[in-house]
Structure formats: structure tokens, C-alpha cells
Amino acid sequence: MTDILASVNYWVTIFLMVGGLYIIVAHGNMVKKLVGLGIFQTSVYLLFLSPGKILGGTAPILAKEFELYSNPLPHVLILTAIVVGVATIALGMAFVVRIHEAYGTVEDDEVQELETDA
Amino acid sequence: MxxxxxxxxxxxxxxxxxxxxxxxxxxxxxxxxxxxxxxxxxxxxxxxxxxxxxxxxxxxxxxxxxxxxxxxxxxxxxxxxxxxxxxxxxxxxxxPPFGRADNPQNQHVAPYYLENAKKETGAPNVVTAVLASYRGYDTLGEVTVIFTGGIGVLVLLTAVRRRGEGDATMMRDTIILRVVVKLLLPVILLFALYVQFHGDYGPGGGFQAGVAAAAAIILYGMIFGVMAARAVVPQRVVHTLIPLGVLIFAGTGVAGLLLDANYLDYSPLGSSQKAGQHLGILIVEAGVFVTVASTMLAIFYAFGGRAEDALADDETDKPDDWRRE
Amino acid sequence: MIALHLPALQVVLPLLAAPLCALVRRGTVAWAITLIASWAAFAAAIGLLLRVLDEGIISYEMGGWAPPIGIEYRVDLINVFVLLVVSGVGAVIVPYARKSIAARFGSTEQAWFYTMYLLALTGLLGVTITGDAFNIFVFLEISSLASYVMIAMGRDRRCLTAAYQYLIMGTVGATFIVIGVGLLWAMTGTLNLYDLAQRIPEIQNTRPVLAALAFLTVGISLKLALFPLHLWLPNAYAFAPSVTSAFLAGTATKVAIYLFLRFFYTVFGGEGFFVTTPLPEILLLLSLVAMFAASIVAVFQSNVKRMLAYSSVAQIGFITLGISYATETGLTGAMTHIFNHAIMKAGLFLLIGNVLYQLGSVKIEDMAGIGRKMPITMAGFVALGLSLLGTPGTVGFISKWYLGLAAVEQGQWWLVALIVIASLVTMIYIGRVVEVAYFREPTAQVSQLREAPPALLVPAFVLVGAAFYFGVETSLSVGLAQQAASLLLNAAY
Incomplete structure (x- = not known):
């Protein structure tokens, strides 16, 4: 039982990841796909952050009162990843806007139909 | 969740x-x-x-x-x-199980950062030290990603058409909102500055501050209209600032090269290693701030500008010319 | 001093040039900056090659922090070879871009295009040269975001959906790579590739490492457009501006293949580990399917750019086929084909870009009789087409020779037969273009055409020339590839 509890952080992470991926693959609406992409990426942050946490530790800002700190490295990596993620989402949104202007819809299937007609 | x-x-x-x-x-x-x-x-x-x-x-x-x-x-x-x-x-x-200090990922390089960050870079916030100095090159890459995304959005959204002087706002105006925003604006900007310069000691730094500062202007834009926000911070300025931040960061690296050290080594910038590192971190964080804040604004202008154009279209019932390629 | 800092300059020069381009916002000036930066990067790659040949592996500490504390640039023969290919293709295309891009965009947009071009180049070079697993991800995203934008600047509205689809699939791929890196990091506590290579053999068969392997495989395969994961590629290459197609076809997938080699051979411990996994068999199967399925689909395309894009998927199949042997000859063939295919495909896309520039269409039925009106362009196209199908005296023959040799070494004659048959399919689709271009009466539109201007012809013919030069003089391409292959097999890093 303790084994399962010890890795509960991973179970949550995995669920979020699979949920996000499902939205990306299964849904045809381009905005929704991007939300899914956001969730998928965010869940990866947990995969990095949770192993860096040390029980009893504090945030890695050095001060005299504390001895034990959590691992700072994953924080740095994930900060980077978040920023990369938002740049990607913004760009994706710009595509969505342009696609809507060009086709009048943001559904994958409808765009494909318009193309085969043309 | x-x-x-x-x-x-x-x-x-x-x-x-x-x-x-x-x-x-x-x-x-x-x-x-x-x-x-x-x-x-x-x-x-x-x-x-x-x-x-x-x-x-x-x-x-x-x-x-x-x-x-x-x-x-x-x-x-x-x-x-x-x-x-x-x-x-x-x-x-x-x-390895959750939360143990003896897990491999908490052993190898992490303790080095915790032990030496303050001594070597003068920043008690180890995250800032790692971000701006030890793995500063990653951060340069990250600023470049933001820059890429920002210019990308500009390419896609400002290039094609530009018209409509109509200044409709995204939110229907109410007096209370307007007053609250005017009061909030300086507070948020102050907060951004605090986050920026306190990043060495507490949580925060160029990214967070940049986003906060941009948020202030964006809030203003949402209430008073994108045109009004553009009057406060002109689009031209924003477009110049985006690459400038990257140049500040990358240029700091070149300064290291010219002073006969490796790329992005800040140590020779000051009299001692610690002083040099500290100065370097300050400069690159400023670079990060400039690019992040201006990119966020540029993206908002681009999207917001489109939204207002669209709104103007709806209101005046102009024929829809989007679909023309 | 410059020699000492070459590893940093290799990437930082285009990185600095990119914001400069965005700052000046004048098309011509931005082009000049791009020209200088890209050729300087090419020069840096040559300089690095000379240094590596002279003194072996070069390690450069970013920020002066020793790895694994800081980020390391680690240059050996394997990645300097790829750097050479990427920066070479990147440099040759820039002179071509001037006319091609100016014809379609206003001054500011031109500057933005060159910004994106330099960023894509920066990202690809950065991925190749770095010795840090997370740094790979960051630079991969720089190049990917820039490529999405460059694709979306095409003239057909379908380029938008192509770019969107590429964005979704590319980001999923990159995220998979990050998951793999995260798992490796959780097991070892390091992100440095060299350090990882030291630590992984001890824990090689633990489950997180195997899962990391799986995620890295899928993620990288998405980026390199391995057969079932190639769906983003055809439309992206078909509807992007010609300059973009030529650049990406010559570089982006090649860098992904390099990553594949780097992770599977160097980091996971060489041939010994690679052959214990089921990867060689899977890779062999997928490569063969790619070689045939994509080639056959290419035959039925009416858009020549799309045809070339499918042909790229097939050619990537040839490269992964070489990797799947896990022998020195096989890897030599694969590495050589990275070099050779980059030259051929970039050249073909530039030449078909000439047709698009003059005719405004690349539909095969619109190109009737074009061989008489644009003789130089089409002669180049035929020459590179011959090379693609493997005529002796061209680079295509050299790669296929080594790939065939590797099959013979293992006594698999049937594979040799399959390689020959796949090449014959290549002949069919190239043949279709030749038939239409030379043996049909020009249409009214074609008969008014003139040959493309020299500014567009010269860069393309540099590549045509290279395809023949390296088809005879193989000491650079094959020679380096062979040394790199033996390094890969021994996981020397």
C-alpha cells in the first residue's frame, strides 16, 4: 500500500498526460486541440517537478534558518518549458485565427471537406 | 485537476x-x-x-x-x-520513491548548486542562479523561443490586412472597471519592478516580471480598447523591443568572449567572480524582461487588433472579405 | 581566439543575426545580414571540422561552468559532419532566397522571413552541437517554431493547415522527447549526454530507462518523419515557400536522424545495446514500408512539390534502413546518404521553385513542354533526378552502393533486390516529370515562359555540381561517414 501511495504523484501525472493526449488525437476542433496540447505539456512539468521535491525541504532560496532544500534544477527546466509552451500555444492560436479567416471554420473535418471540393 | x-x-x-x-x-x-x-x-x-x-x-x-x-x-x-x-x-x-533526498536526481549535480550558488554568483535564490548563470545558455535559448513565437505571431496576424479605425473594446465599459484599472495599473507595474529586482533574493525574475508588466498594459487594453493601449505603448516601440531583449542577453555573452572568457561567462565583467556573476545575472534578467514583456504585448496587440477589426466588421455590416486569399 | 570559441560562434552568430534582422526591418539589409551570418556559420563548421580532425573531441563549456554543472558543447566527428551539411545547405540557399522572397513579400515581411530562417538555422545547429539533453529540447523548439512560421508563409491557403498540423505533431514529438529526457534524469540526476552515457550502462535494463528509450524513439521518429509518423511532412513541404521546402528538406529531418543516432548509439551504449532491443527489426520493417509506400504514393501526385515531399519520406526510409543494420557499412551508408540526400533534395526543391517562380504553378499537367522553355532549370532537375534514382557517377549511387554492400555483408541478397526495385519506382515518378516536360507540346502559358534569372539558377546549380562532384570524389563524404560510423558503433564520445 505504501508503495502505491509513494508513487501517487506519478499516477496523477500519467492520467493528466493521457487525458491531454486524448484531446489532441481524438478531437477535431483546433482550439480544443490546443487546450489539450497545453494540458499534455503541463503534465510533463509534474513529471519533472515531483521527483525534485524532498519531504521536509523548503523552496531553494538560501536562508540561515533552513538546512534542507528541494532540488532547484527541475524548477529551472520547467520554467523554460512553460515559456516554450506558451510560445507554442500563441503561435498555434495565430494559425487558428488565420485558418478561420481562410476557411470559415476551425474543425479539422470541415477544412478537409472544403479542400476536396476545391 | x-x-x-x-x-x-x-x-x-x-x-x-x-x-x-x-x-x-x-x-x-x-x-x-x-x-x-x-x-x-x-x-x-x-x-x-x-x-x-x-x-x-x-x-x-x-x-x-x-x-x-x-x-x-x-x-x-x-x-x-x-x-x-x-x-x-x-x-x-x-x-525512485517520492520525496527522498537520496534519490539519484537529488544527488548528482543538485547539491552542487545548493552549496555553491551563493558563493559563486551571489544570488541566494538558487533557481535564479541556475537559470541565469549555470544553465544560462538554456535561458538564452528560451528567450529566443519567445522571440520566435512573438515574431511568428506578428508574421501571421499583422501582415495580411490592416484597416478599421473603430475602437471597440473587448469588455463593455463601466465606470467602476475603468477606475479600478487606473488604480491597479501603477500597483501592478510596481509589483513587476519588485519581482524583477528581487529575483536574486526571493522568487521572481525577468520572466515573471515581464509577464506582470505586460499584464498591466493588457488589462488597460481590455478595458479601454487596444487602440488606447497602443497609444500608451506604441506598436513600433514594442516591435523594436522584442529583438532588443534577445540582443541584450546574447550580447552579454559576447562581452564575455571579448574579455577572453567563454561565451556567457559573466565572471570577467566585475572585479571578482561574484561581482561579475551578479552583474551578469542582472543584465541578462533585464534582457529577459524586455523580450518577454514586449512579446506578450505584441501578441496581445496582434490578437486584440484582429478581434477589434472583426467586431467593427460585425457592427457596420461590411461585406466579409476575410475569405479572399 | 576565434578558433578556441568556434563551437559557440557556430550557433551564436546566426542567433545574434536573427534579432538584428528583426530590428532593421528592411528586406535587403536583412538579406545581407543573413547572407553573412549563414556563410560565417558554414565557415565555422569547416573550422570545427579541421579542429576535430586535428585534435579529436572538442568540449566547450558554456558560461565557463564545467559539465555536468553547466551546459557543454561537445563536438566530435559525428556531429561536425551534420553541422557541415546543415550549415552548407543553409548557406547555399540564401543567395537564392533574395529574388524568390522579394517577389512575394513587402520589406518588413522579408525581414521577418529572414529572421525566421536564421532562427531555424540556429535551432538546428544548436541541437546538433550541444552535449546537453535539455538544451536539445530548447533548440529543437526554436527551429520548430521558426519552421512552422516559414511554412505558413506559403502562397496556398493549405499551408496554414499544414503548418498547424505540423505544430501539433511536432509539439507532441518534442514533449515525448522531454518525457524521455525526464525519465533518464530521474534515474541518473544528470542531463549531460556524456555523463548519461557513462551512467546508463549500469542501469541499462531498468524499466524507466527502457520507457525513456520508447519515448525518445517515438518523439524523434515524429520529428524525422519515420514512416507511420510522417503525416505532417508532405503538405508542409508542398505548400511552403520554395526556400523553406529546400531548407527543411535538406536539414530538419537530417538533424532528427542525428539525434536518433546520438541517443541510441552514444548515450545508450553502442551497438551492443542497440541489437538487444527489438529496434533493428522494427526499423528495418518501417524503412522498407517507407521506401515502397511513399515512393508509390509519390508516383500518383499531381503536384510536383508534393511528389518530392513523398520522395523525401521514401529517402528517409533508405537512411533508417542503413541504421537498422547496426554495422559499420550500414551506418556509413546512412551517414553518407544524410549528406547526399541533403544536396539532392535541396537542389530539386530549388529547381522546382524556379518553375513556380516563372509559371506560378507546379501541377504536373501545367508543366507540359516546359523543358524547351526553361532548358537549364529542367536539365538540372533531370540531372538531380538521375542522381536520386542512383545512376553511377552521382551521389545517389554512392549511398545506395554502401547500403547494398551492407546488405550483402549480412548475406541478405533479397534486400539488395528490394533496394534496386525501390530505385526503379523512383525512376517512374521522375520519369513522369521528364515525359511531360520534354515530350509534350507546350501549352499556351508555357510557351510564353522564359528561363529563370541567374540569381535563381546559380545556387541550384551549385548543388547540382555538388551532386556530381561528390559522386566521384568521395573522400570527404564517405571518408568522414566511415569514421563517424565506427565511432558510433563503439559508443566513443
Whole structure:
């Protein structure tokens, strides 16, 4: 039982990841796909952050009162990843806007139909 | 969080989807605080819950807000996802247990940072030290990614058409909102400055400050209209600032080269290693701030400008000329 | 001093030039900056090659922090070879871009295009040269975001959906790579590739490492457009501006293949580990399917750019086929084909870009009789087409020779037969273009055409020339590839 509890952080992470991926693959609406992409990426942050946490530790800002700190490295990596993620989402949104202007819809299937007609 | 994800999967109204996404991000930020990642939590709250949600709402102003029902059976995607999940479960089952200091990932390089960061860079916030100095090159890359995304959005959204002087706002104006925003604006900007310069000691730094500063202007823009915001911070200025921040950061690296050290080595910038590092961190954080704040603004202008054009179209019933390629 | 800092300059020069381009916002000036930066990067790659040949592996500490504390640039023969290919293709295309891009965009947009071009170049060079697993991800995203934008600047509205699809699939791929890196990091506590290579053999068969392997495989395969994961590629290459197609076809997938080699051979411990996994068999099967399925689909395309894009998927199949042997000859063939295919495909896309520039269409039925009106362009196209199908005296023959040799070494004659048959399919689709271009009466539109201007012809013919030069003089391409292959097999890093 303790084994399962010890890795509960991973179970949550995995669920979020699979949920996000499902939205990306299964849904045809381009905005929704991007939300899914956001969730998928965010869940990866947990995969990095949770192993860096040390029980009893504090945030890695050095001060005299504390001895034990959590691992700072994953924080740095994930900060980077978040920023990369938002740049990607913004760009994706710009595509969505342009696609809507060009086709009048943001559904994958409808765009494909318009193309085969043309 | 799990519930929010279910919400996103089930909901067909895109507003609901986006709001659920925002809530999810916000919850994520709380979890991050619980995991001691305060710097990350600040960024996620500002960027994930704040900026992304605003952007998506702006986009929803432009496109249809209901999702069409699925036409394909979701069986194949489900299998793909379950396979991925299976691989992950398989992979994580043998990972070291949660929260121990003696796990390999907390052993190898991490203790070095915790022990030496203050001595070598003068920044008690180890995250800032690693971000700006030890792994500063990653951060340069990250600023470059922001720059790429920002210019990319400009390419896509400002290049094609520009017209319409109509200054409709995204939110219907009310006196109270206007007053509150005017009061809030200086507070947020002050907060941004604090976050920027306090980043060495407490949580914060160029990213968080940049987003906060941009948020102030964006808030202003949402209430008074994008045109009004453009009057405060002109678009031309913004477009110049985006590359400038990258140049500040990358240029600091070149200064290291000229002083006969390796690229991005700040030590020779000051009289001692610690002084040089400290100065270097300050400069590159400023570079980060400039690019992040101006990119966020540029993106908002681009999306917001489109939204207002669209709104003007609706109101005056002009013939729809979007679809012309 | 410059020699000492070459590893940093290799990437930082285009990185600095990119914001400069965005700052000046004048098309011509931005082009000049791009020209200088890209050729300087090419020069840096040559300089690095000379240094590596002279003194072996070069390690450069970013920020002066020793790895694994800081980020390391680690240059050996394997990645300097790829750097040479990427920066070479990147440099040759820039002179071509001037006319091609100016014809379609206003001054500011031109500057933005060159910014994106330099960023894509920066990202690809950064991925190749770095010795840090997370740094790979960051630079991969720089190049990917820039490529999405460059694709979306095409003239057909379908380029938008192509770019969107590429964005989704590319980001999923990159995220998979991050998951893999995260798992490796959780097991070892390091992100440095060299350090990882030291630590992984001890824990090689633990489950997180195997799962990391799986995620890295899928993620990288998405980026390199391995057969079932190639769906983003055809539309992206078909509807992007010609300059973009030529650049990406010559560089982006090649860098992904390099990553594949780097992770599977160097980091996971060489041939010994690679052959214990089921990867060689899977890779062999997928490569063969790619070679045939994509080639056959290419035959039925009416858009010549799309045809070339499918042909790229097939050619990537040839490269992964070489990797799947896990022998020195096989890897030599694969590495050589990275070099050779980059030259051929970049050249073909530039030449078909000439047709698009003059005719405004690349539909095969619109190109009737074009061989008489644009003789130089089409002669180049035929020459590179011959090379693609493996005529002796061209680079295509050299790669296929080594790939065939590797099959013979293992006594698999049937594979040799399959390689020959796949080449024959190549002949069919190239043949279709030749038939239409030379043996049909010019249409009214074609008969008014003139040959493309020299500014567009010269860069393309540099590549045509290279295809023949390296088809005879193989000491650079094959020679380096062979040394790199033996390094890969021994996991020397």
C-alpha cells in the first residue's frame, strides 16, 4: 500500500498526460486541440517537478534558518518549458485565427471537406 | 485537476473548455507551490492561467464557440493514448520513491548548486542562479523561443490586412472597471519592478516580471480598447523591443568572449567572480524582461487588433472579405 | 581566439543575426545580414571540422561552468559532419532566397522571413552541437517554431493547415522527447549526454530507462518523419515557400536522424545495446514500408512539390534502413546518404521553385513542354533526378552502393533486390516529370515562359555540381561517414 501511495504523484501525472493526449488525437476542433496540447505539456512539468521535491525541504532560496532544500534544477527546466509552451500555444492560436479567416471554420473535418471540393 | 481535464474532454462549448483549461493551470500552480517550486508556480499562474487564457478568449472572439460533434469513432485515439499511458506506468513504477533526498536526481549535480550558488554568483535564490548563470545558455535559448513565437505571431496576424479605425473594446465599459484599472495599473507595474529586482533574493525574475508588466498594459487594453493601449505603448516601440531583449542577453555573452572568457561567462565583467556573476545575472534578467514583456504585448496587440477589426466588421455590416486569399 | 570559441560562434552568430534582422526591418539589409551570418556559420563548421580532425573531441563549456554543472558543447566527428551539411545547405540557399522572397513579400515581411530562417538555422545547429539533453529540447523548439512560421508563409491557403498540423505533431514529438529526457534524469540526476552515457550502462535494463528509450524513439521518429509518423511532412513541404521546402528538406529531418543516432548509439551504449532491443527489426520493417509506400504514393501526385515531399519520406526510409543494420557499412551508408540526400533534395526543391517562380504553378499537367522553355532549370532537375534514382557517377549511387554492400555483408541478397526495385519506382515518378516536360507540346502559358534569372539558377546549380562532384570524389563524404560510423558503433564520445 505504501508503495502505491509513494508513487501517487506519478499516477496523477500519467492520467493528466493521457487525458491531454486524448484531446489532441481524438478531437477535431483546433482550439480544443490546443487546450489539450497545453494540458499534455503541463503534465510533463509534474513529471519533472515531483521527483525534485524532498519531504521536509523548503523552496531553494538560501536562508540561515533552513538546512534542507528541494532540488532547484527541475524548477529551472520547467520554467523554460512553460515559456516554450506558451510560445507554442500563441503561435498555434495565430494559425487558428488565420485558418478561420481562410476557411470559415476551425474543425479539422470541415477544412478537409472544403479542400476536396476545391 | 483531474476533474478539470474531464471537463475539457466532455464540454462542447469552447468557452467552458478554455475556462476549464484556465482553472486547471491555476490548480497546477498551487500544486507547484506544494512542491516547493515557487518560481515555477508564479510563472505558471501568470503565463498558463493568465496569458494563455486571455489569448484563447481573444481567439474565441473570432471563431465559432461550439465544437462540432465527433465524426470518427474515438477508438484508435483511445488505443494510442492507453499505449502511451501503459508505457508511462511501466516506466515510472520503478522510479525512485517520492520525496527522498537520496534519490539519484537529488544527488548528482543538485547539491552542487545548493552549496555553491551563493558563493559563486551571489544570488541566494538558487533557481535564479541556475537559470541565469549555470544553465544560462538554456535561458538564452528560451528567450529566443519567445522571440520566435512573438515574431511568428506578428508574421501571421499583422501582415495580411490592416484597416478599421473603430475602437471597440473587448469588455463593455463601466465606470467602476475603468477606475479600478487606473488604480491597479501603477500597483501592478510596481509589483513587476519588485519581482524583477528581487529575483536574486526571493522568487521572481525577468520572466515573471515581464509577464506582470505586460499584464498591466493588457488589462488597460481590455478595458479601454487596444487602440488606447497602443497609444500608451506604441506598436513600433514594442516591435523594436522584442529583438532588443534577445540582443541584450546574447550580447552579454559576447562581452564575455571579448574579455577572453567563454561565451556567457559573466565572471570577467566585475572585479571578482561574484561581482561579475551578479552583474551578469542582472543584465541578462533585464534582457529577459524586455523580450518577454514586449512579446506578450505584441501578441496581445496582434490578437486584440484582429478581434477589434472583426467586431467593427460585425457592427457596420461590411461585406466579409476575410475569405479572399 | 576565434578558433578556441568556434563551437559557440557556430550557433551564436546566426542567433545574434536573427534579432538584428528583426530590428532593421528592411528586406535587403536583412538579406545581407543573413547572407553573412549563414556563410560565417558554414565557415565555422569547416573550422570545427579541421579542429576535430586535428585534435579529436572538442568540449566547450558554456558560461565557463564545467559539465555536468553547466551546459557543454561537445563536438566530435559525428556531429561536425551534420553541422557541415546543415550549415552548407543553409548557406547555399540564401543567395537564392533574395529574388524568390522579394517577389512575394513587402520589406518588413522579408525581414521577418529572414529572421525566421536564421532562427531555424540556429535551432538546428544548436541541437546538433550541444552535449546537453535539455538544451536539445530548447533548440529543437526554436527551429520548430521558426519552421512552422516559414511554412505558413506559403502562397496556398493549405499551408496554414499544414503548418498547424505540423505544430501539433511536432509539439507532441518534442514533449515525448522531454518525457524521455525526464525519465533518464530521474534515474541518473544528470542531463549531460556524456555523463548519461557513462551512467546508463549500469542501469541499462531498468524499466524507466527502457520507457525513456520508447519515448525518445517515438518523439524523434515524429520529428524525422519515420514512416507511420510522417503525416505532417508532405503538405508542409508542398505548400511552403520554395526556400523553406529546400531548407527543411535538406536539414530538419537530417538533424532528427542525428539525434536518433546520438541517443541510441552514444548515450545508450553502442551497438551492443542497440541489437538487444527489438529496434533493428522494427526499423528495418518501417524503412522498407517507407521506401515502397511513399515512393508509390509519390508516383500518383499531381503536384510536383508534393511528389518530392513523398520522395523525401521514401529517402528517409533508405537512411533508417542503413541504421537498422547496426554495422559499420550500414551506418556509413546512412551517414553518407544524410549528406547526399541533403544536396539532392535541396537542389530539386530549388529547381522546382524556379518553375513556380516563372509559371506560378507546379501541377504536373501545367508543366507540359516546359523543358524547351526553361532548358537549364529542367536539365538540372533531370540531372538531380538521375542522381536520386542512383545512376553511377552521382551521389545517389554512392549511398545506395554502401547500403547494398551492407546488405550483402549480412548475406541478405533479397534486400539488395528490394533496394534496386525501390530505385526503379523512383525512376517512374521522375520519369513522369521528364515525359511531360520534354515530350509534350507546350501549352499556351508555357510557351510564353522564359528561363529563370541567374540569381535563381546559380545556387541550384551549385548543388547540382555538388551532386556530381561528390559522386566521384568521395573522400570527404564517405571518408568522414566511415569514421563517424565506427565511432558510433563503439559508443566513443
Amino acid at each position: 483531474v476533474a478539470a481535464v474531464f471537463g475539457v474532454i466532455r464540454a462542447h462549448n469552447l468557452f467552458v473548455v478554455v475556462m476549464m483549461g484556465g482553472i486547471y493551470s491555476f490548480l497546477m500552480a498551487t500544486v507547484m507551490v506544494a512542491l516547493d517550486a515557487v518560481d515555477v508556480a508564479m510563472t505558471e499562474a501568470a503565463v498558463g492561467a493568465g496569458m494563455s487564457t486571455v489569448l484563447m478568449l481573444a481567439v474565441l472572439g473570432l471563431v465559432k464557440t461550439r465544437e462540432a460533434p465527433l465524426r470518427h469513432s474515438p477508438v484508435i485515439p483511445l488505443i494510442v493514448c492507453l499505449l502511451t499511458g501503459g508505457a508511462l506506468i511501466y516506466g515510472t513504477i520503478d522510479l
